[in-house]
Amino acid sequence: MRFKGSRQSKNIEDQTGRSSGMSGNLLKGGGIGGILIVVLLFFLQGGNIGNLGDLAGSLTGGESSYTSQPTNYTDQDERKEFASVVFGHLEDYWEEEFTARQETYTDPTMVFFTDQVQTACGGASSAVGPFYCPGDQKVYIDLSFADELANKYGAAGDFALAYVIAHEVGHHVQNELGISAKVQQLQNSLPEKEGNEYSVRLELQADYLAGCFAKYLEGETYNGQPILETGDIEEALVAANSIGDDTLQKEYQGYVVPDSFTHGTSAQRVAWFNHGVKYGTLEKGDTFSSKDLDHPGT
Numbered sequence: 001m002r003f004k005g006s007r008q009s010k011n012i013e014d015q016t017g018r019s020s021g022m023s024g025n026l027l028k029g030g031g032i033g034g035i036l037i038v039v040l041l042f043f044l045q046g047g048n049i050g051n052l053g054d055l056a057g058s059l060t061g062g063e064s065s066y067t068s069q070p071t072n073y074t075d076q077d078e079r080k081e082f083a084s085v086v087f088g089h090l091e092d093y094w095e096e097e098f099t100a101r102q103e104t105y106t107d108p109t110m111v112f113f114t115d116q117v118q119t120a121c122g123g124a125s126s127a128v129g130p131f132y133c134p135g136d137q138k139v140y141i142d143l144s145f146a147d148e149l150a151n152k153y154g155a156a157g158d159f160a161l162a163y164v165i166a167h168e169v170g171h172h173v174q175n176e177l178g179i180s181a182k183v184q185q186l187q188n189s190l191p192e193k194e195g196n197e198y199s200v201r202l203e204l205q206a207d208y209l210a211g212c213f214a215k216y217l218e219g220e221t222y223n224g225q226p227i228l229e230t231g232d233i234e235e236a237l238v239a240a241n242s243i244g245d246d247t248l249q250k251e252y253q254g255y256v257v258p259d260s261f262t263h264g265t266s267a268q269r270v271a272w273f274n275h276g277v278k279y280g281t282l283e284k285g286d287t288f289s290s291k292d293l294d295h296p297g298t
Contacts, residue, residue: 001158001159001162001227001232002226002227002229003081003158003227004081005222005223006085006088006227007088008081008085008088009085009087009090009107011091011107011108011109011110012109012110012111012112013111013112013138014080014111014112015111015113015114015117016076016114016143017114018113018114076143079146080112083110083112083141083165084110086162086165087139087165089220089227090165090213091107093212093213094107094173097282098176108137108169108172109138109139110138110139110140110141110165111138111141113140113141114126114142117140119133119135120133120136120138121134121135124140129145130142130168132168132171132172134175134180137172139165139172141168146160149164153239153242153243154238155235155239155242157235157238158235159231159233159235159236160236160238160239162236163210163235163273166210166213167207167209167210168206169213170209170213174202179205180202183199187199193259196260198288200245200262200268200293201287202287203262203269204263204268204272204293205285205287207264207272208272208273208276208284208285209276209285210236210273211273211275212276212277212281212285213276214236215276215278215279215280218277236273237270241266241269242266243263243266244264244265244266244267244268244269245260245261245262245263245264245265246258246261246265247265267294268293271293272285272293275296275297284297
Protein backbone atom coordinates (compact mmCIF):
# COMPACT_ATOMS: atom_id res chain seq x y z
CA MET A 1 0.00 0.00 0.00
CA ARG A 2 1.37 3.40 -0.96
CA PHE A 3 1.29 5.68 2.05
CA LYS A 4 4.41 7.86 2.19
CA GLY A 5 3.45 11.52 2.25
CA SER A 6 -0.29 10.86 2.59
CA ARG A 7 -2.46 12.60 5.17
CA GLN A 8 -2.11 11.15 8.64
CA SER A 9 -5.03 11.15 11.03
CA LYS A 10 -4.88 13.68 13.86
CA ASN A 11 -7.01 11.41 16.03
CA ILE A 12 -3.97 9.56 17.34
CA GLU A 13 -2.71 9.13 20.89
CA ASP A 14 0.82 7.81 21.16
CA GLN A 15 1.31 6.17 24.56
CA THR A 16 4.21 3.96 23.54
CA GLY A 17 7.00 3.81 26.06
CA ARG A 18 4.86 5.20 28.87
CA SER A 19 3.78 3.64 32.12
CA SER A 20 0.05 3.05 31.87
CA GLY A 21 -0.62 3.73 35.57
CA MET A 22 -3.02 0.82 35.33
CA SER A 23 -5.78 0.26 37.80
CA GLY A 24 -8.68 -2.14 37.83
CA ASN A 25 -8.64 -5.40 35.92
CA LEU A 26 -5.63 -6.39 33.87
CA LEU A 27 -5.79 -9.23 31.38
CA LYS A 28 -3.49 -11.98 32.57
CA GLY A 29 -2.07 -15.02 30.86
CA GLY A 30 -0.37 -18.29 31.80
CA GLY A 31 2.84 -18.11 29.77
CA ILE A 32 3.50 -17.30 26.14
CA GLY A 33 1.64 -20.33 24.77
CA GLY A 34 -1.57 -19.41 26.54
CA ILE A 35 -1.11 -15.76 25.68
CA LEU A 36 -0.93 -16.48 21.96
CA ILE A 37 -4.27 -18.24 22.19
CA VAL A 38 -5.79 -15.30 24.04
CA VAL A 39 -4.34 -12.83 21.54
CA LEU A 40 -5.92 -14.41 18.51
CA LEU A 41 -9.19 -15.50 20.10
CA PHE A 42 -9.76 -11.94 21.25
CA PHE A 43 -8.21 -10.35 18.15
CA LEU A 44 -10.73 -8.36 16.16
CA GLN A 45 -13.49 -8.86 18.73
CA GLY A 46 -13.31 -5.16 19.47
CA GLY A 47 -15.08 -3.82 22.53
CA ASN A 48 -17.69 -6.54 22.70
CA ILE A 49 -17.15 -7.13 26.40
CA GLY A 50 -17.81 -4.46 28.94
CA ASN A 51 -14.64 -5.04 30.93
CA LEU A 52 -11.47 -6.67 29.65
CA GLY A 53 -10.97 -8.24 33.06
CA ASP A 54 -14.02 -10.42 32.39
CA LEU A 55 -12.07 -12.15 29.63
CA ALA A 56 -9.15 -12.71 31.96
CA GLY A 57 -11.36 -14.37 34.54
CA SER A 58 -12.75 -16.81 32.01
CA LEU A 59 -9.56 -17.77 30.17
CA THR A 60 -6.47 -17.43 32.33
CA GLY A 61 -5.13 -17.76 35.81
CA GLY A 62 -1.59 -16.54 36.54
CA GLU A 63 0.36 -13.35 36.11
CA SER A 64 1.65 -12.81 32.60
CA SER A 65 5.35 -12.47 31.92
CA TYR A 66 4.62 -11.23 28.39
CA THR A 67 6.18 -8.04 27.12
CA SER A 68 6.25 -6.69 23.60
CA GLN A 69 9.21 -7.76 21.52
CA PRO A 70 11.65 -4.91 20.92
CA THR A 71 11.19 -3.27 17.54
CA ASN A 72 13.70 -1.28 15.52
CA TYR A 73 13.06 2.40 16.27
CA THR A 74 12.98 3.49 12.65
CA ASP A 75 10.68 0.60 11.68
CA GLN A 76 8.38 1.45 14.58
CA ASP A 77 8.15 5.08 13.45
CA GLU A 78 7.32 3.95 9.92
CA ARG A 79 4.67 1.58 11.26
CA LYS A 80 3.10 4.43 13.22
CA GLU A 81 3.06 6.56 10.08
CA PHE A 82 1.46 3.74 8.11
CA ALA A 83 -1.22 3.09 10.74
CA SER A 84 -1.97 6.81 10.99
CA VAL A 85 -2.39 7.09 7.21
CA VAL A 86 -4.71 4.06 7.18
CA PHE A 87 -6.72 5.64 9.97
CA GLY A 88 -6.94 8.86 7.96
CA HIS A 89 -8.29 7.00 4.95
CA LEU A 90 -10.83 5.27 7.21
CA GLU A 91 -11.98 8.67 8.45
CA ASP A 92 -12.48 9.88 4.87
CA TYR A 93 -14.34 6.74 3.86
CA TRP A 94 -16.76 6.49 6.77
CA GLU A 95 -17.45 10.22 6.87
CA GLU A 96 -18.43 10.01 3.18
CA GLU A 97 -20.60 6.96 3.78
CA PHE A 98 -22.48 8.45 6.72
CA THR A 99 -22.93 11.79 4.95
CA ALA A 100 -24.46 9.98 1.97
CA ARG A 101 -26.90 8.35 4.39
CA GLN A 102 -27.61 11.74 5.98
CA GLU A 103 -26.26 10.48 9.28
CA THR A 104 -23.62 11.90 11.61
CA TYR A 105 -20.36 10.04 12.08
CA THR A 106 -18.00 10.64 14.99
CA ASP A 107 -14.39 9.76 14.26
CA PRO A 108 -12.81 7.30 16.69
CA THR A 109 -9.31 7.73 18.12
CA MET A 110 -6.45 5.27 17.72
CA VAL A 111 -4.11 4.69 20.66
CA PHE A 112 -0.62 3.26 20.22
CA PHE A 113 0.64 1.61 23.40
CA THR A 114 3.39 -0.66 24.63
CA ASP A 115 2.82 -3.70 26.86
CA GLN A 116 -0.29 -2.49 28.71
CA VAL A 117 -2.87 0.26 28.70
CA GLN A 118 -5.76 1.63 30.72
CA THR A 119 -9.06 2.07 28.87
CA ALA A 120 -12.68 2.88 29.62
CA CYS A 121 -13.30 -0.87 29.25
CA GLY A 122 -10.65 -1.70 31.87
CA GLY A 123 -6.95 -2.44 31.84
CA ALA A 124 -5.45 -4.54 29.06
CA SER A 125 -2.08 -5.99 28.17
CA SER A 126 -0.61 -6.42 24.72
CA ALA A 127 -1.66 -10.06 24.94
CA VAL A 128 -5.21 -8.97 24.17
CA GLY A 129 -4.25 -7.88 20.68
CA PRO A 130 -5.81 -4.88 18.90
CA PHE A 131 -9.28 -4.01 20.18
CA TYR A 132 -12.00 -1.36 20.15
CA CYS A 133 -13.50 0.02 23.36
CA PRO A 134 -16.97 1.54 22.92
CA GLY A 135 -16.72 3.26 26.30
CA ASP A 136 -14.19 5.79 25.00
CA GLN A 137 -14.59 5.14 21.24
CA LYS A 138 -10.93 4.29 20.81
CA VAL A 139 -9.02 1.63 18.91
CA TYR A 140 -6.08 0.32 20.93
CA ILE A 141 -3.09 -1.34 19.30
CA ASP A 142 0.41 -2.39 20.28
CA LEU A 143 2.01 -2.27 16.84
CA SER A 144 4.31 -5.17 17.66
CA PHE A 145 1.24 -7.33 17.05
CA ALA A 146 2.01 -7.05 13.34
CA ASP A 147 5.22 -8.99 13.99
CA GLU A 148 3.22 -11.73 15.68
CA LEU A 149 0.86 -11.97 12.72
CA ALA A 150 3.75 -12.19 10.27
CA ASN A 151 6.11 -14.46 12.19
CA LYS A 152 3.68 -16.89 13.81
CA TYR A 153 0.76 -16.93 11.41
CA GLY A 154 2.24 -16.07 8.04
CA ALA A 155 0.11 -12.93 7.66
CA ALA A 156 2.90 -10.63 6.48
CA GLY A 157 2.63 -7.40 4.53
CA ASP A 158 1.44 -3.94 5.45
CA PHE A 159 -2.14 -4.50 4.31
CA ALA A 160 -2.55 -7.30 6.84
CA LEU A 161 -2.18 -4.57 9.48
CA ALA A 162 -4.51 -2.29 7.52
CA TYR A 163 -7.13 -5.05 7.62
CA VAL A 164 -6.76 -5.33 11.38
CA ILE A 165 -7.25 -1.58 11.85
CA ALA A 166 -10.17 -1.44 9.40
CA HIS A 167 -11.88 -4.30 11.23
CA GLU A 168 -11.60 -2.53 14.58
CA VAL A 169 -12.98 0.67 13.06
CA GLY A 170 -15.76 -1.55 11.72
CA HIS A 171 -16.71 -2.20 15.34
CA HIS A 172 -16.85 1.55 15.86
CA VAL A 173 -19.19 1.85 12.87
CA GLN A 174 -21.40 -0.84 14.42
CA ASN A 175 -21.38 1.16 17.64
CA GLU A 176 -22.31 4.35 15.77
CA LEU A 177 -25.22 2.60 14.03
CA GLY A 178 -26.51 1.07 17.26
CA ILE A 179 -25.88 -2.48 16.07
CA SER A 180 -23.51 -3.42 18.90
CA ALA A 181 -25.98 -2.31 21.57
CA LYS A 182 -28.79 -4.35 20.02
CA VAL A 183 -26.59 -7.45 19.85
CA GLN A 184 -25.49 -7.02 23.45
CA GLN A 185 -29.10 -6.72 24.55
CA LEU A 186 -30.01 -9.91 22.70
CA GLN A 187 -27.04 -11.80 24.10
CA ASN A 188 -28.02 -10.91 27.64
CA SER A 189 -31.24 -12.91 27.21
CA LEU A 190 -29.80 -15.90 25.34
CA PRO A 191 -27.94 -19.08 26.34
CA GLU A 192 -24.21 -19.05 25.63
CA LYS A 193 -24.45 -21.08 22.40
CA GLU A 194 -27.00 -18.73 20.82
CA GLY A 195 -25.15 -15.71 22.18
CA ASN A 196 -21.96 -16.90 20.51
CA GLU A 197 -23.79 -17.09 17.18
CA TYR A 198 -24.57 -13.37 17.42
CA SER A 199 -20.92 -12.66 18.28
CA VAL A 200 -19.89 -14.50 15.11
CA ARG A 201 -22.30 -12.44 13.02
CA LEU A 202 -21.00 -9.22 14.57
CA GLU A 203 -17.41 -10.18 13.81
CA LEU A 204 -18.16 -11.25 10.24
CA GLN A 205 -19.95 -7.96 9.65
CA ALA A 206 -16.81 -6.13 10.82
CA ASP A 207 -14.82 -8.23 8.33
CA TYR A 208 -17.31 -7.20 5.64
CA LEU A 209 -16.88 -3.53 6.56
CA ALA A 210 -13.09 -3.94 6.31
CA GLY A 211 -13.67 -5.34 2.81
CA CYS A 212 -15.80 -2.30 1.92
CA PHE A 213 -12.89 -0.09 2.95
CA ALA A 214 -10.53 -2.09 0.74
CA LYS A 215 -12.90 -1.64 -2.21
CA TYR A 216 -12.92 2.11 -1.52
CA LEU A 217 -9.13 2.21 -1.59
CA GLU A 218 -9.07 0.35 -4.90
CA GLY A 219 -10.54 3.45 -6.51
CA GLU A 220 -8.33 5.98 -4.72
CA THR A 221 -5.04 7.46 -5.92
CA TYR A 222 -2.29 9.60 -4.43
CA ASN A 223 0.03 11.67 -6.62
CA GLY A 224 -1.39 9.91 -9.65
CA GLN A 225 -0.60 6.43 -8.33
CA PRO A 226 -3.11 3.84 -7.06
CA ILE A 227 -3.02 3.61 -3.28
CA LEU A 228 -3.34 -0.17 -3.30
CA GLU A 229 -0.52 -2.22 -4.73
CA THR A 230 -0.52 -5.68 -6.25
CA GLY A 231 -0.96 -8.26 -3.51
CA ASP A 232 -2.52 -5.98 -0.89
CA ILE A 233 -5.95 -7.64 -0.94
CA GLU A 234 -4.29 -11.05 -0.76
CA GLU A 235 -2.37 -9.95 2.36
CA ALA A 236 -5.65 -9.09 4.05
CA LEU A 237 -7.16 -12.43 3.01
CA VAL A 238 -4.22 -14.34 4.50
CA ALA A 239 -4.70 -12.46 7.77
CA ALA A 240 -8.46 -13.19 7.79
CA ASN A 241 -7.83 -16.85 7.07
CA SER A 242 -5.21 -17.19 9.81
CA ILE A 243 -7.49 -16.09 12.68
CA GLY A 244 -10.63 -18.17 12.08
CA ASP A 245 -11.96 -19.95 15.17
CA ASP A 246 -11.62 -23.38 13.56
CA THR A 247 -8.03 -22.77 12.46
CA LEU A 248 -6.96 -21.53 15.88
CA GLN A 249 -8.75 -24.24 17.85
CA LYS A 250 -7.33 -26.99 15.68
CA GLU A 251 -3.82 -25.58 16.02
CA TYR A 252 -3.88 -25.11 19.78
CA GLN A 253 -6.09 -27.90 21.06
CA GLY A 254 -6.14 -30.35 18.15
CA TYR A 255 -9.91 -30.33 17.65
CA VAL A 256 -12.73 -27.92 16.84
CA VAL A 257 -15.74 -26.98 19.00
CA PRO A 258 -18.16 -25.07 16.72
CA ASP A 259 -20.55 -24.16 19.55
CA SER A 260 -17.75 -22.11 21.14
CA PHE A 261 -17.02 -20.05 18.02
CA THR A 262 -17.23 -16.29 18.59
CA HIS A 263 -15.53 -14.94 15.46
CA GLY A 264 -16.35 -17.33 12.64
CA THR A 265 -14.40 -19.89 10.67
CA SER A 266 -11.47 -18.98 8.46
CA ALA A 267 -13.62 -19.62 5.39
CA GLN A 268 -16.38 -17.35 6.70
CA ARG A 269 -13.99 -14.52 7.51
CA VAL A 270 -12.43 -14.69 4.06
CA ALA A 271 -15.85 -14.92 2.40
CA TRP A 272 -17.27 -11.88 4.18
CA PHE A 273 -14.17 -9.76 3.58
CA ASN A 274 -14.38 -10.69 -0.11
CA HIS A 275 -18.09 -9.87 -0.07
CA GLY A 276 -17.21 -6.38 1.13
CA VAL A 277 -14.57 -5.97 -1.56
CA LYS A 278 -17.15 -7.02 -4.16
CA TYR A 279 -20.07 -4.80 -3.11
CA GLY A 280 -18.75 -2.07 -0.81
CA THR A 281 -22.16 -1.01 0.54
CA LEU A 282 -23.56 -1.20 4.05
CA GLU A 283 -26.77 -2.79 2.82
CA LYS A 284 -24.98 -5.93 1.55
CA GLY A 285 -23.35 -6.50 4.94
CA ASP A 286 -26.38 -7.69 6.90
CA THR A 287 -24.94 -10.80 8.50
CA PHE A 288 -27.86 -10.98 10.93
CA SER A 289 -30.43 -11.92 8.30
CA SER A 290 -28.09 -13.96 6.10
CA LYS A 291 -29.03 -17.65 6.13
CA ASP A 292 -25.70 -18.89 4.79
CA LEU A 293 -22.69 -17.36 6.50
CA ASP A 294 -20.34 -19.53 4.45
CA HIS A 295 -21.59 -18.00 1.19
CA PRO A 296 -22.71 -14.41 1.83
CA GLY A 297 -25.23 -13.03 -0.60
CA THR A 298 -26.84 -16.41 -1.31
